Amino acid sequence: MAGQSRVVILGAGESGVGAAKLAQQQGFDVFVSDFGVITDHYKAALKKLSIAFESEKHTEDLILNADEVIKSPGIPATAAIIKKLVAKGISVISEIEFAKRYTNAKTICITGSNGKSTTSLLTYHILKKAGLNVGLAGNIGQSFAAQVATEHFDWYVLEISSFMLDDMFKFKADVAVLLNITPDHLDRYDYKLENYAASKMRIIQNQTGNDVFIYCADDEESLKALKNIKPQAKTYPFSITKKVETGAFLENDTIHILIEPNNELTMSISDLALQGKHNIYNSMASGIVAKVLELRNDSIRESMGDFKNIEHRLEHVAKISGIDFINDSKATNVNSTWYALESMSTDVILIMGGVDKGNDYNMLKDLVKSKVKAIVCLGKDNKRIHDAFEDDVDVIVNTFSADEAAQIAYHLAKRGDTVLLSPACASFDLFKNYEDRGNQFKAAVREL
Missing domain, CATH: 3.40.50.720 (NAD(P)-binding Rossmann-like Domain)
Known part of the structure; x- marks a missing residue:
């Protein structure tokens, strides 16, 4: 027509x-x-x-x-x-910009170099448990546009990457969360950290005094970026090194979250479902969102204590001889493996491979060069992985079972390293599906 x-x-x-x-x-x-x-x-x-x-x-x-x-x-x-x-x-x-035109739902947008998925899932869990009519989208789960077409949520928790932000212009986050800025994807940003940081700061574009911006007061690059860009929104910092007046801070292993006087949420870090320093930050960010939405303290505490990260998605399996074993079998494409590697702060032994869906491994090259010591291939045909990474890592080994992969990775790793199963491929050559692959890997690790 x-x-x-x-x-x-x-x-x-x-x-x-x-x-x-x-x-x-x-x-x-x-x-x-x-x-x-x-x-x-x-x-x-x-x-x-x-x-x-x-x-x-x-x-x-x-x-x-x-x-x-x-x-x-x-x-x-x-x-x-x-x-x-x-x-x-x-x-x-971007799809996010397009979809937002067709919904009146309020958005909680979470970005950062590390911890986005975990914080988005935790925030969604807290809101859903408190009875809010909430959807989860962005870089995670079902597409935002598809949900806008078929669902009627009042709130959305959106995990937003810098690549998405680059194509967002009129979009406004009602609540924006910036977890951290670490050197990343610099190939997309002329190898300039300030360009990447500027991209992340787009999370607060179009915000007004009625909106909320939550950020990490311990993150150097975020603070640097905030010197040049003054948020219009109400700001709530979180820190594990210093006290803040409003926001969240850590004192004597207790998280304090305070949005308005006389209504403080406190929680011992030992009660958090997510352990580890980076997860204290993630829990604080989610907790501030919940307090801003005026959810009840006991409801927030309960959710922060019983949250389960998705099985097979950056799932911590065990620590053996100082080596962490992580099951990310759900990473069936290059993008997901990229996120997994991005979140690693140690040297990595990467287990990858399977049915290659015409993968372009180029996007992994920088991360593999900087973080991966060895690649353990788990699949019937590993030629393309060898071709892609032979110049970037010293060791690439072929294996044909989860047992063999776990054993070889264990021998290649040393104390302080992480063995990461993040295949970037489908599993059908050796396993029934990604769950089967993840379960076999977990069983193999527990046998070590």
């Missing part, structure tokens, strides 16, 4: 297919284009909705006639097709 706006979606993963669903529902002429291979699951979803798509190519005639383009966070601004769109003055936005 005449006058129907054309929306082109680049990338047919969770966010792209979700955006396609919402765009179609809103009456747009929708076309999806993916330069990589579209998985069968997402192909089926697009076919079911009768949405036109192409795989393994970008046909310029079908893309450069768009009124607006929604791009996957994984596509850099330097990609040829993006440059052409920008040159033509065609608006390029």
Whole structure:
């Protein structure tokens, strides 16, 4: 029909297919284009909705006639097709920006170099348990756009990456959380930390005095960035090294959270479900969100004490001879493995491999160079992993069972290292599914 706006979606993963669903529902002429291979699951979803798509190519005639383009966070601004769109003055936005136009739900947006997923899941758990009508989306779970199309939530907890923020312009977070800024993805930011930091600070763009900004007062880069950008929102810092007047701080192994006078939440760190220094920060951030929303102290305490991180997602299995074993079997694509490596603060022995879905391992290269001592391949055909990383790590070993992988990784690791199962691949060559792979790995670790 005449006058129907054309929306082109680049990338047919969770966010792209979700955006396609919402765009179609809103009456747009929708076309999806993916330069990589579209998985069968997402192909089926697009076919079911009768949405036109192409795989393994970008046909310029079908893309450069768009009124607006929604791009996957994984596509850099330097990609040829993006440059052409920008040159033509065609608006390029993220799925999050697009979806927010069609919902009145309030948003709690969580970003940071490390801890985003855990903090998002914990915040969602606290809100849901307190009886709020809340959804979870962004970098985690089901796409935000797909949920806006099919659900009616009052609140959303959104895990937001810097790549998403780069394509968000009019979007406003009602509650913004910045956990930390550490050197990361600098290849996307001209190798300048201040560019990456500026990207993270977009989490507070468009905020007003009615909104809330929560940040870590112990994080050097966040503080540096805040010297140049003054938040309009009410700010609540959290710290484990010093007392703060409003926000959260640690004293004698007790967390204190104070948003207004005479209503303080205190909780011993030994009662937290999530242990470890980085998780004190994550728990504080989630706790401040809960207090800002005026949830009851006993409800918040209970949720912070009984939270379970998703099984097979950065799940701590055991510590043996000073070596941590982490099961991230749910990481069936390169993106997820990238997040897992990003969150590691020690040297890593990485167990990866399986059914390779046309993976582009380039995005892992910098993290592998900086953090990975050895790669243990777990799969029938590991050639592409060898080809991708042979220049970046000294040791790449092939294994064909979870037992063998766990044993070899244990021998390659030394005290203080982390053995991380984060495959970046599907599991069907050696296992029933990713759960089976994770369970076999956990059993193998416990046998060590």
